[in-house]
Amino acid sequence: MKNKxxxxxxxxxxxxxxAKQLLEAGAHVTIIDRNKKLGGQLVKQTxxxxxxxxxxxxxxxxxxxxxxxxxxxxxxDRLEIxxxxxxxxxxxxxxxxxxxxxxxxxxxAKSIIMATGASEKHxxxxxxxxxGIYAAGAVQTLMNEYGVKPGxxxxxxxxxxxxxxxxxxxxxxxxxxxxxxEAAPQISGYLVHASKIKRLGVDILMQTSIKRAxxxxxVEQVEIWELDEVWQGIPGTERVLGVDTVCISxxxxxxxxxxxxxGADVEYIRELGGNVPxxxxxxxxxxxxxxxxxxxxxxxxxxxxxxxxAMAGIHAAHDLGYTVEDESRKLKVLxxxxxxxxxxxxAAKVRAGYTKLEVKT
Amino acid sequence: MTMRNKANVVxxxxxxxxxxxxxxLAKKGMKDIVVVEKEYYxxxxxxxxxxGIRQQWATKMNCLLAKKSVAFFEKAQEExxxxxxxxxxxxxxxxxxxxxxxxEQFDKNVKLQNELGxxxxxxxxxxxxxxxxxxxxxxxxxxxxxxxxxxxNPFTTTDAFYKxxxxxxxxxxxxxxxxxxxxxxxxxxxxxxxxxxxxxxVVVNAAGGYAKDIGKMAGVDIPxxxxxxxILVTEPIERMxxxxxxxxxxxxxxxxxxxxxxxMGRGDNRPPGYAMDSTWEFLDEMAKTVTELLPPIGExxxxxxxxxxxxxxxxxxxxxxxxxxxxxxxxxxxxxxxxFMLAPMTGLLLSEMILGEEPSMPLEDLKLDRFEGKDIxxxxxxxx
Numbered sequence: 001m002k003n004k005x006x007x008x009x010x011x012x013x014x015x016x017x018x019a020k021q022l023l024e025a026g027a028h029v030t031i032i033d034r035n036k037k038l039g040g041q042l043v044k045q046t047x048x049x050x051x052x053x054x055x056x057x058x059x060x061x062x063x064x065x066x067x068x069x070x071x072x073x074x075x076x077d078r079l080e081i082x083x084x085x086x087x088x089x090x091x092x093x094x095x096x097x098x099x100x101x102x103x104x105x106x107x108x109a110k111s112i113i114m115a116t117g118a119s120e121k122h123x124x125x126x127x128x129x130x131x132g133i134y135a136a137g138a139v140q141t142l143m144n145e146y147g148v149k150p151g152x153x154x155x156x157x158x159x160x161x162x163x164x165x166x167x168x169x170x171x172x173x174x175x176x177x178x179x180x181x182e183a184a185p186q187i188s189g190y191l192v193h194a195s196k197i198k199r200l201g202v203d204i205l206m207q208t209s210i211k212r213a214x215x216x217x218x219v220e221q222v223e224i225w226e227l228d229e230v231w232q233g234i235p236g237t238e239r240v241l242g243v244d245t246v247c248i249s250x251x252x253x254x255x256x257x258x259x260x261x262x263g264a265d266v267e268y269i270r271e272l273g274g275n276v277p278x279x280x281x282x283x284x285x286x287x288x289x290x291x292x293x294x295x296x297x298x299x300x301x302x303x304x305x306x307x308x309x310a311m312a313g314i315h316a317a318h319d320l321g322y323t324v325e326d327e328s329r330k331l332k333v334l335x336x337x338x339x340x341x342x343x344x345x346x347a348a349k350v351r352a353g354y355t356k357l358e359v360k361t
Numbered sequence: 362m363t364m365r366n367k368a369n370v371v372x373x374x375x376x377x378x379x380x381x382x383x384x385x386l387a388k389k390g391m392k393d394i395v396v397v398e399k400e401y402y403x404x405x406x407x408x409x410x411x412x413g414i415r416q417q418w419a420t421k422m423n424c425l426l427a428k429k430s431v432a433f434f435e436k437a438q439e440e441x442x443x444x445x446x447x448x449x450x451x452x453x454x455x456x457x458x459x460x461x462x463x464x465e466q467f468d469k470n471v472k473l474q475n476e477l478g479x480x481x482x483x484x485x486x487x488x489x490x491x492x493x494x495x496x497x498x499x500x501x502x503x504x505x506x507x508x509x510x511x512x513x514n515p516f517t518t519t520d521a522f523y524k525x526x527x528x529x530x531x532x533x534x535x536x537x538x539x540x541x542x543x544x545x546x547x548x549x550x551x552x553x554x555x556x557x558x559x560x561x562x563v564v565v566n567a568a569g570g571y572a573k574d575i576g577k578m579a580g581v582d583i584p585x586x587x588x589x590x591x592i593l594v595t596e597p598i599e600r601m602x603x604x605x606x607x608x609x610x611x612x613x614x615x616x617x618x619x620x621x622x623x624x625m626g627r628g629d630n631r632p633p634g635y636a637m638d639s640t641w642e643f644l645d646e647m648a649k650t651v652t653e654l655l656p657p658i659g660e661x662x663x664x665x666x667x668x669x670x671x672x673x674x675x676x677x678x679x680x681x682x683x684x685x686x687x688x689x690x691x692x693x694x695x696x697x698x699x700x701f702m703l704a705p706m707t708g709l710l711l712s713e714m715i716l717g718e719e720p721s722m723p724l725e726d727l728k729l730d731r732f733e734g735k736d737i738x739x740x741x742x743x744x745x
Contacts, residue, residue, distance in 0.1 A: 089666075091641045106641060263638060 004030045004080075006316055007096055007109035009087050009258070012040020013302045014294025014309030015115030016068040021313030022113075023075035025322035030080045030107065032087055032098060039065035040117055041137065042302065044144040047165050050190070054337055055303035064302070090258040094289065111289040111316045114259055115309060118252035118273065118295040123157065126212035132219030136166045136249035143173055151245030155222050156180040156202075157210050161301075163249030164193035170247075171200050178243050181208040181224055183231060190346065210246065211238060219244055254296045262287060271353030272298030278357065283312035284319075291316050298357070300342075300350055307338045364557035365532060368395040370715065371552045371559055373539050373575055374567035375400075376407035377515065377701050378693045380522035381708030382565055384441075387529035389712055394531045395561070397554060399538040403519045405569045407701055409637075409669025411592060411614060411624055412515040413605045414702040415454045416479045417507050419470050419743045422678055422726040423699070424477045426706045429722070431509060433705035434518075442528075443521035447513055448619050452603030454510035455484075455492050456743075457501045457654070459610045464503050466742065471505055481507040493606055495657045500611075512605060512616055515701055522704075539568075542578040542690075549579065549689030563715055565691045567707075570635060570670030572694030581684040584732050585695040586633040587670040590626060591643040595661040597621030606655060607745060613650045614745050615658065623658055625651055628671070628698070628745050637668040671698040675732055677741035679703060681710050682729040691715060692729070697744060 006022045008015045011033035022029050037043050045061020056064045072079055082100060089097030096107045120135035122128065134142075134150060136158070142148040154175055156167045159182035167177050177197070185207050187194045198204055207227045214221040226237040253274040260266055265278040265286035277285045277292045284291050293312035294305035311334050314324050324330065342351055369391060372379045375398025383396050398404070414434060416427040433440070434449050458464040467483060474481040482505065489504035490496055527533065534556065541553040542564055551560045566575045566583075576583035598621050605616040615625040627647055644666060652659030674680055674695030684690040691714060693700075693707045700707070710727070713720050725731065726739065 088663075089639075089641060089644065092638060095641050097641055097644070261639065 001095070001106045001108050003108050004028065005110050005320065006030070006113065007032065007107060007111070008113045008115060009096070010040065010115035010117055010294070011035075011038040011081075011083075012115060012117050012294060012305065013042060013064070013068065014117075014305040014312070015040070015113065016072070017306045017309030018113045018115060018293060018313035018316065019079070020068070020071050021310050021324070022317045023072060023078060025314075025317035025324045027317055027320055027322055028078045030082060030109075032082045032085050032096070034084065034086045036084050038069055038081065038083065044140045045302070046144050046169065049303060051301065051303035051341055052337055055306050055341070057303075061302065087258060090262040092263050092287070111291070111320055113312055113316055114277070114285070114290065114292040114296055115294045116255040116258060116296045118254050118299055120248070121251045121253050123210065123248055123250055125210050127215070128213065130213050130215050130219050131217065132215070132244055133213060133246045133248065136162045136247045139247050140166050140169065143169060149173055149175060151243075152176060153178050153243040154245040154247055155210065155224070155241060155243045156247045156249060158182065158249035158251070159187045159189055159194065159204070160249055160251060161189035161193060163247070164189045164197060166247060166249065167197045167202060168193065168200075171197065171202070177202045178241050179203040179205055179224070181205045181210065183207065183209045183227055209233065213246060214240070219246055222246060252295065252299045254299065256296060259285060259290075259292065259296070262290065264290060267357060269298070269353050269356050271349045271356065276357065282315040283308065284315065289319065298350060298353055304338060304341045307334050307341065310334055364534060364554070364559065365395065366557065366559060367393065368532075368559050368561045369393040370395070370563040370565060371561045372396045372565040372567055373552070374398065374405070374569055375402040375533070375535060376405050376567065376569050377403075377519045377522065377704040378569070378707050379565070379567035380519055380526060381704040382567060382693065382711050383531045384522045384526040384529070385708035385712035386715065387526050387531050389716055391716065392530065394526075395559060396526075396531060396533045397537050397539055397552065398533070398535045401535050402523060403516055406669045406672070407515050407519055407569070409592065409667060410515055410701045411512075411616060411626055412518075412701055413454065413510070413512045413614065413616060414449075415507065415510040415605070417454055417456055417470060417474060417481050417505055417510065417743065418741060419466070419473070420678060420739055420741045421473065421477065423741055424474055424479060425722055426679070426703045428477060428479055430703050430705040434513065437518070437521065437705070441521040441525040443517075443524065445517045445520060447518045447521050449511060449513050450619060451509050451511035453492070453506055453508045453605075454607060455489060455504055455506050455604045456607045456609075457489060457496065457504045459500050459502060459608060461502070463610050467503065467505050470743065474507070479507060480509060481505050492604060493602060493655070495655060496606070497654055497656060500653065506604070510605065512618070539575065539578070542575070544579055544687055547687055549687060563689045563691065565693065565711060565715070567693045569694070569700065570672050572672055572692060576692065579684070579687045579690045581687050581690055581692075583680065583692060583694060583729065585672050585674050585680070587635060587672050588633055589631045589636050589638070589668045590628050590671050590698065591639055591647075591666060591668045592624065592626035593644070593647060593666040594664050595623040595658070596664055598661065608654060609743060609745060611650055611654055612745060613647070613654060615651060615655060622664065623661060626745070635670065637670060639666040639668050672700070673697050676737045676739055677744050678739070679707070679727060680729055681707055681714075681724070681727040683714060684729060697741070
């Protein structure tokens with residue numbers, strides 16, 4: 001078993017920011033990520049970010065990734081990167097079980113920062129396992145990371161930012177987005193993204209959902225129908241669309257499984273996307289020395305994940321006995337930034353979620 | 362839903378034992394039976410166990426309980442009129458010896474089992490290899506095999522008892538925690554839960570890992586303790602192993618489920634307590650053991666690991682008993698890891714005891730008072 005100081009699980013925006021803070025404070029850092037490239041979902045985010053200038057608003061995700069990775073370069077002698085490595089177990093004595101290229105090994109950590117992110121939710125409908133049915137993030141990976149077109153005619157399900165942005169990127173790639181259906185009565189992402197695809201001729205259908213997929217070996221058609229005010233399909237409103245691809249973009253769920261295994265207290269908070277760990281204001285979970293930041297503590301955006309990652313990194317460094325230069329001022333600034341990022345109408349759900357978590361913690 | 366405030370019997374525990382007791386009492390015509398479970402049904406040891414069914418024991422009592430339980434499981438699907446599948450597969454248990462002492466103990470076991478009508482055979486290495494060809498013959502010296510042993514699906518089997526009991530009018534409260542038992546003049550009067558109080562003259566402690574605490578509430582000191590035992594499941598592959606393979610000396614049981622996954626566990630000596638966590642040490646040890654005894658299975662990927670509580674009794678045999686000091690208090694606990702497979706008899710014997718019927722088999726070795734001031738001479742050794 002290898003002994004390590006600070007182990008960060010997940011090399012997305014939260015994990016990379018936490019690493020930077022820990023390294024600056026003088027800690028030895030091990031970053032574990034199952035992908036080859038660092039950056040988590042940033043690797044496929046070719047769109048420009050909104051939010052705060054401090055969190056690189058107007059930069060593209062892929063460029064932010066480059067900035068974050070470059071920021072770690074000065075500390076290479078204290079940084080170990082275990083890419084293509086899956087964490088398959090997390091035990092209460094802070095032993096992290098890993099698999100890299102079919103080799104199993106264990107790491108004993110002094111402190112652990114969970115920045116595992118989230119996974120995409122799926123929808124239950126008839127034939128929802130036919131080839132041609134993708135999560136929207138998977139389509140983004142195919143197109144933006146590997147340059148593969150997923151299909152020719154797409155139905156997009158869900159009008160969150162991922163659904164809207166991926167629709168736009170599909171159009172850019174020359175793919176026909178036949179329609180975008182949304183179960184709710186209003187668009188759930190930014191209106192500016194929705195307007196953009198609407199202008200490009202995408203049919204946006206509100207209070208509508210997919211009823212079933214039709215096809216033998218792959219999707220050939222889909223049946224959609226309108227929903228009533230209690231989200232039930234209205235018989236007689238069915239319509240059949242000819243598509244070869246269905247993109248499901250109905251939200252994300254925090255990847256909390258490892259935290260559950262280690263025995264951290266976890267709470268179901270709908271507004272934050274599902275089961276999230278109870279954390280204190282220092283981003284420490286109910287287990288001493290185990291911190292959590294980014295989407296795993298509540299579904300938000302890369303910008304807030306970066307702020308949370310930085311804060312978790314500072315606290316973890318402090319608890320390991322390192323002196324963080326200007327600690328209280330840094331934390332105060334980060335706190336303010338997070339408040340700003342969560343101030344708009346779109347963050348109402350997230351604010352409600354954190355209020356609930358705070359009450360329960 | 363408001364809770365009823367009176368019952369003829371309150372059974373504490375919604376695992377296989379509680380369900381089997383409720384079913385047997387209801388079948389015999391008892392009314393107003395209530396089962397209280399603090400989580401969901403099978404949340405405790407039932408849903409966490411390996412669900413093997415074996416008759417190859419070292420004590421007469423365990424052999425008899427198991428034999429009669431197997432006879433029930435053979436017709437359970439019909440008797441319980443279950444529309445699901447309890448997945449009872451009688452593909453045998455192959456128990457392998459790796460030491461001379463074990464080999465000698467196995468001769469004794471087989472003799473006892475055969476006398477009691479259990480069709481166990483003693484096998485030499487070659488015969489054992491015919492049953493499980495990939496056994497490591499460098500370490501196996503001999504084996505015993507009972508073809509009528511097998512395994513069940515613990516979830517559907519519990520569900521079958523539950524549905525049958527419900528049809529007979531039993532009332533169930535899940536997510537309801539018992540917080541106290543009211544005893545007046547050494548008699549059970551009521552069960553207090555976090556959802557309300559139920560007056561009752563009879564309480565049955567089928568609380569599995571928490572049986573000692575429930576006993577305390579009724580003023581009964583039960584000499585049991587709980588211990589975490591871990592288990593894992595692999596990815597599913599094509600069926601290749603019919604029987605459960607066990608080695609007591611190597612500390613392993615390993616079985617392939619009907620859907621193809623292998624389930625295996627071992628009994629590392631943990632401190633008594635209620636922890637049910639999973640450890641990396643178990644994963645390491647389990648991997649080493651299975652790779653040594655059943656090499657090809659060591660190649661499989663682990664999907665999940667978990668822990669559950671064994672409720673250990675001093676002689677590793679069940680306590681199916683009333684309580685001398687508290688009238689109306691009964692218990693089914695201390696199964697030492699084998700409560701699932703014995704549940705049909707647990708249900709039958711406790712229902713007979715509560716209703717004052719003639720017992721289907723002698724009870725002295727099952728009663729709580731067998732531990733009073735006596736040394737344990739009749740220890741069950743065949744435990745993983």
